[in-house]
Amino acid sequence: MLMQAELYGNDRAFTAFHTVGPETDLQALNLNWRESDLPQRERTKHVHGLHPYLGKFIPQLVEIFLRKYARRAVVDPFAGSGTTLVEANALGLAACGCDISYFNCLLTRVKTGEHDLDLLERELKDILVRAELRAFAARARRAEPGVTGYLAEWYAPEALIELLAYRELIPGYRHREVLQVVLSRAARSARLTTHFELDFPKEPQREPYYCRKHHRVCRPTTRALPFLRRYTYDTLARLREFAAVRTGAPVEVFWGDAREVRFPAHDTVVTSPPYLGLIDYHEQHRYAYELLGLPELRDKEIGRPEKGNGARAAREYYEGIKAVFANVARSLEPGGHVVIVVHDRGEMYFEMARELGFAVEAVLERHVNRRTGRRSGEFFERVYVWKKER
Numbered sequence: 158m159l160m161q162a163e164l165y166g167n168d169r170a171f172t173a174f175h176t177v178g179p180e181t182d183l184q185a186l187n188l189n190w191r192e193s194d195l196p197q198r199e200r201t202k203h204v205h206g207l208h209p210y211l212g213k214f215i216p217q218l219v220e221i222f223l224r225k226y227a228r229r230a231v232v233d234p235f236a237g238s239g240t241t242l243v244e245a246n247a248l249g250l251a252a253c254g255c256d257i258s259y260f261n262c263l264l265t266r267v268k269t270g271e272h273d274l275d276l277l278e279r280e281l282k283d284i285l286v287r288a289e290l291r292a293f294a295a296r297a298r299r300a301e302p303g304v305t306g307y308l309a310e311w312y313a314p315e316a317l318i319e320l321l322a323y324r325e326l327i328p329g330y331r332h333r334e335v336l337q338v339v340l341s342r343a344a345r346s347a348r349l350t351t352h353f354e355l356d357f358p359k360e361p362q363r364e365p366y367y368c369r370k371h372h373r374v375c376r377p378t379t380r381a382l383p384f385l386r387r388y389t390y391d392t393l394a395r396l397r398e399f400a401a402v403r404t405g406a407p408v409e410v411f412w413g414d415a416r417e418v419r420f421p422a423h424d425t426v427v428t429s430p431p432y433l434g435l436i437d438y439h440e441q442h443r444y445a446y447e448l449l450g451l452p453e454l455r456d457k458e459i460g461r462p463e464k465g466n467g468a469r470a471a472r473e474y475y476e477g478i479k480a481v482f483a484n485v486a487r488s489l490e491p492g493g494h495v496v497i498v499v500h501d502r503g504e505m506y507f508e509m510a511r512e513l514g515f516a517v518e519a520v521l522e523r524h525v526n527r528r529t530g531r532r533s534g535e536f537f538e539r540v541y542v543w544k545k546e547r
């Protein structure tokens with residue numbers, strides 16, 4: 158087993174991603190990207206920036222491991238927002254992913270699916286105009302949004318009327334899931350929240366407030382249409398950009414528990430598992446669940462913060478992650494690799510590999526602070542490479 162050498166010097170980070178192949182020595186690459194090496198617009202290129210998602214990994218990191226190890230078919234049991242599946246497809250590899258969050262699966266389907274882009278453009282523009290007219294008519298009638306609970310609590314009445322007008326029109330179109338993603342993204346931006354709490358706002362913000370992000374007084378938004386308009390054009394541009402590199406390789410997305418799903422035969426896994434007690438992946442997109450009425454499987458989410466991070470939760474978490482890799486291993490070809498990206502130390506992956514009969518072929522450590530400008534020595538990401546020997 159090789160540990161990656163000290164790589165935090167001043168040498169330039171590696172960015173010639175397309176040159177990576179089966180012979181590339183990954184240990185020799187400096188993957189400690191600074192913002193200037195790998196700017197945000199590159200990390201969120203085309204469909205990777207289609208919708209916010211907390212806990213994504215860097216597409217270029219995935220690309221490197223796919224180019225190095227994958228031959229025909231790739232699996233990501235914790236597909237999240239679909240980064241692995243998008244990158245695999247662009248490289249012409251068959252891809253299959255699974256996620257416990259229905260919204261994440263919806264987002265991944267939209268990112269990886271083949272769309273009739275001209276029809277989609279007409280539909281996106283049409284629904285926008287019709288939603289605007291519908292909202293205008295509702296306002297003229299002084300209609301109340303007519304909903305209670307989360308939606309009434311987290312949106313100004315005007316914004317809610319606009320979101321509901323758009324939602325009601327979606328069933329009349331062919332690209333319903335794309336429209337749902339546009340609506341969800343607008344709904345995220347239109348919540349009554351501060352600019353610095355967009356990921357997990359604690360309570361609705363109805364009054365002007367001092368904004369820690371912009372260093373001035375900001376006001377919570379009262380409208381949704383400006384966001385619907387902006388994301389309509391952004392979505393179209395991103396889907397068009399990806400269509401130019403998209404291949405015809407098959408993509409499958411399973412909504413369910415990765416411990417139970419039957420994955421197709423594959424030669425490589427590239428994944429980043431959830432952490433213990435850190436992110437609630439259903440709650441993260443609560444607005445989408447509420448507005449779109451999506452089904453939930455919260456109890457099966459591994460590492461859910463609600464369960465805490467005590468000894469019992471930690472044991473359950475370990476067993477959960479291990480059961481996923483045991484399940485994935487059933488359809489992984491002998492000689493195939495499992496690439497696991499984890500934050501910080503994640504020592505459990507040595508023990509787990511041994512228990513599951515994988516060899517730990519390499520461990521790479523990436524310095525993540527460089528990107529965010531945080532003090533050095535604080536934040537690392539590890540990449541474990543397991544090999545199935547028999």
Ligand SMILES: C[S@@+](CC[C@H](N)C(=O)[O-])C[C@H]1O[C@@H](n2cnc3c(N)ncnc32)[C@H](O)[C@@H]1O
Nearest residue numbers: 213214235237238240256257414415438458459
């Ligand atoms: C760290 S995120 C993956 C992010 C992904 N690499 C990306 O770039 O978007 C972990 C994912 O595991 C999912 N997850 C948690 N428990 C699961 C389970 N039992 N089965 C399948 N997915 C699960 C979460 O919903 C979350 O999307």
